[in-house]
Amino acid sequence: MKFKDTLENYIFVAPAVAIFSIFYIIPFIWVFQLGMFEWDGISFTKTFIGLANFKEIFMQDRSWWQAMWNATYITLIALTLQNILAFMLAWACDREIRMKNFYRVVFFIPPVLSEVVVGMVWRFIINDIDGANIINRMFAGIGLPHLMHNWLSDPQTALTTVALVHCWKGFGWGFLIFLAGLQTIPRELYEAARVDGANAWQSFKKITIPLMIPVVVVVAILTVLGTMQVFVLIVSLVGGEFAGHTSVPVLRILASMRGSSRFGYACAQGITFGMVLVAISFIQYRFSKKSR
Amino acid sequence: MQGVAYYKTKKIITNTIIHIFLISVAITCLYPLLWMIISSLKTQDMIFKDISLIPHQFRFENYVQAWREGGFGRNFLNSMIYTTSVVFGIVMISSMAAYAFSRLRFPGSKFLFFMFMAAMMIPIPGSFVALYVLLNKLHLRNTPFGYILCMINVGLSTSIFLLKTFFDKMPKELEDAARIDGCSKLGIWFHVALPLAKPVLAVVIVLNALTVWNEYILALIIFDNRQYMPLQVALQSFQGEFVTNYPLLMAGLTITALPIIIIYLFMQKYIVKGVTQGALVG
Numbered sequence A: 001m002k003f004k005d006t007l008e009n010y011i012f013v014a015p016a017v018a019i020f021s022i023f024y025i026i027p028f029i030w031v032f033q034l035g036m037f038e039w040d041g042i043s044f045t046k047t048f049i050g051l052a053n054f055k056e057i058f059m060q061d062r063s064w065w066q067a068m069w070n071a072t073y074i075t076l077i078a079l080t081l082q083n084i085l086a087f088m089l090a091w092a093c094d095r096e097i098r099m100k101n102f103y104r105v106v107f108f109i110p111p112v113l114s115e116v117v118v119g120m121v122w123r124f125i126i127n128d129i130d131g132a133n134i135i136n137r138m139f140a141g142i143g144l145p146h147l148m149h150n151w152l153s154d155p156q157t158a159l160t161t162v163a164l165v166h167c168w169k170g171f172g173w174g175f176l177i178f179l180a181g182l183q184t185i186p187r188e189l190y191e192a193a194r195v196d197g198a199n200a201w202q203s204f205k206k207i208t209i210p211l212m213i214p215v216v217v218v219v220a221i222l223t224v225l226g227t228m229q230v231f232v233l234i235v236s237l238v239g240g241e242f243a244g245h246t247s248v249p250v251l252r253i254l255a256s257m258r259g260s261s262r263f264g265y266a267c268a269q270g271i272t273f274g275m276v277l278v279a280i281s282f283i284q285y286r287f288s289k290k291s292r
Numbered sequence B: 001m002q003g004v005a006y007y008k009t010k011k012i013i014t015n016t017i018i019h020i021f022l023i024s025v026a027i028t029c030l031y032p033l034l035w036m037i038i039s040s041l042k043t044q045d046m047i048f049k050d051i052s053l054i055p056h057q058f059r060f061e062n063y064v065q066a067w068r069e070g071g072f073g074r075n076f077l078n079s080m081i082y083t084t085s086v087v088f089g090i091v092m093i094s095s096m097a098a099y100a101f102s103r104l105r106f107p108g109s110k111f112l113f114f115m116f117m118a119a120m121m122i123p124i125p126g127s128f129v130a131l132y133v134l135l136n137k138l139h140l141r142n143t144p145f146g147y148i149l150c151m152i153n154v155g156l157s158t159s160i161f162l163l164k165t166f167f168d169k170m171p172k173e174l175e176d177a178a179r180i181d182g183c184s185k186l187g188i189w190f191h192v193a194l195p196l197a198k199p200v201l202a203v204v205i206v207l208n209a210l211t212v213w214n215e216y217i218l219a220l221i222i223f224d225n226r227q228y229m230p231l232q233v234a235l236q237s238f239q240g241e242f243v244t245n246y247p248l249l250m251a252g253l254t255i256t257a258l259p260i261i262i263i264y265l266f267m268q269k270y271i272v273k274g275v276t277q278g279a280l281v282g
Helices: A002-034 A054-061 A060-095 A100-107 A115-128 A134-141 A157-182 A185-197 A201-228 A232-237 A249-259 A262-292 B005-040 B044-049 B061-068 B071-104 B111-122 B126-138 B143-171 B173-180 B187-198 B199-216 B217-222 B231-241 B246-281
Strands: none
Touching: A002 A262, A002 B126, A002 B143, A002 B187, A054 A262, A060 A157, A060 A201, A060 A249, A060 A262, A060 B005, A060 B044, A100 A157, A100 B005, A100 B126, A100 B246, A115 A134, A115 A157, A115 A232, A115 B005, A115 B231, A115 B246, A157 A201, A157 A232, A157 B005, A185 A201, A201 A262, A201 B061, A232 B231, A249 A262, A249 B126, A249 B217, A262 B126, B005 B246, B044 B246, B061 B071, B061 B246, B071 B111, B071 B143, B071 B187, B071 B199, B071 B231, B071 B246, B111 B143, B111 B187, B126 B143, B126 B217, B143 B199, B143 B217, B143 B246, B173 B187, B173 B217, B187 B199, B199 B231, B217 B231, B231 B246
């Protein structure tokens, strides 16, 4: 009876565990195995080369580190610009103010759209046709025609433009989390501070900031993890790696896999990248533990 | 002494500044979307000349053309099928598992639950390479079924987490009553626990529907044939084909974006809940 009972309980988790084992655990193990082989994805024979793939990544692959730097650059812009904007908006909405719901609904529209749609629409707005280039028309309109520019087809500005569109797509999401965090701060704290004679800035600095640090850390970790892995936006906005100017790690992995048919090398790149991501989020997590 | 009037004016000024700030950001959010929709209703040569947001005529033919000649109808249907079947699969599979993790006792349950949670934390950016190899071996690559299974896996961990948190807080009395009435475990899960979990199921459904509808990378590596592709990937080849026809491309983008915006506007309460819960608890 007891045995039958336990067996029955396993039926509940069986489908989830089966799908998870096949489509998560097996690929997870294979990534580590394949990382040590040279393989084109089709042949029956794989050549074991040990850690040579990793050696190549660290010693020779300059385009990989260029891609890592590009992703870091976008991430730094997202961490600062996007999150500061999100925090300011959340702070502005965290009060008795009209149309609060309207703002909340509107700010979260960009995050629900797909990166393909966002990329193509923005590409259409800021680059493709001179006639429809709103940003350029605006510069011409306010008397600054020398600022008119093909933002996405200039290697100098392409990456920054990508980063800005990425921020446009992502800030609403940080806004929501910040706002939820701000609303957990008891109003009485602000009341008490005001009675004691604190001004708005003081109570912001002494109450809001310290209580929000855990939320800020969560948003920072998620921003880093999300932004470092960005690539769909780049494909739809720029069209590809743009001779390395807008290449990012995931695009490099895809190129190793589909472009040069080096499946083992693609896996090794994936592992290297995954380790970096885990390390970053671990450091940020430790940092948050300390400051709490 | 500063009077009440001083504070009132000060408050009005602050509020006005805040509103200007918020409204300007809101306009930046909405403008590209309006631009997309309006452009999809223009003719090709009007797009170059007329940048106002009010078109002189509405060319709904663009949509018909994108739907038929662009082959978008097929891809739209694909996206619908993938989204509904993946979401249905996730709801069934993850609610069963979450119910077991919350209520039933069996050896290894803690470990299995921990495994799902660990998967949520560890990013493996190269996993699609191995997934491609695996699907090839299973002869599931370039098949809708393979894609659906992969996408169910993508949503499992978060859904189990959300549902288990809910079941843990749910009172057990109703289930006890059902058990005394002779209901089986599966019966209790389906007839008692699932209906009670409606609010959190809504969150699970909406979040996963968004993910599947917007998914790109797996669809890119799994499908070779345009006839199986969901909208997001088909848009790329669509862009290649109609590279000069902007109104048609914008019509395609609108077809892709509109369902998600509508779902969002109707279900935004649940999306907000899911996003903040997932981030703040996890």
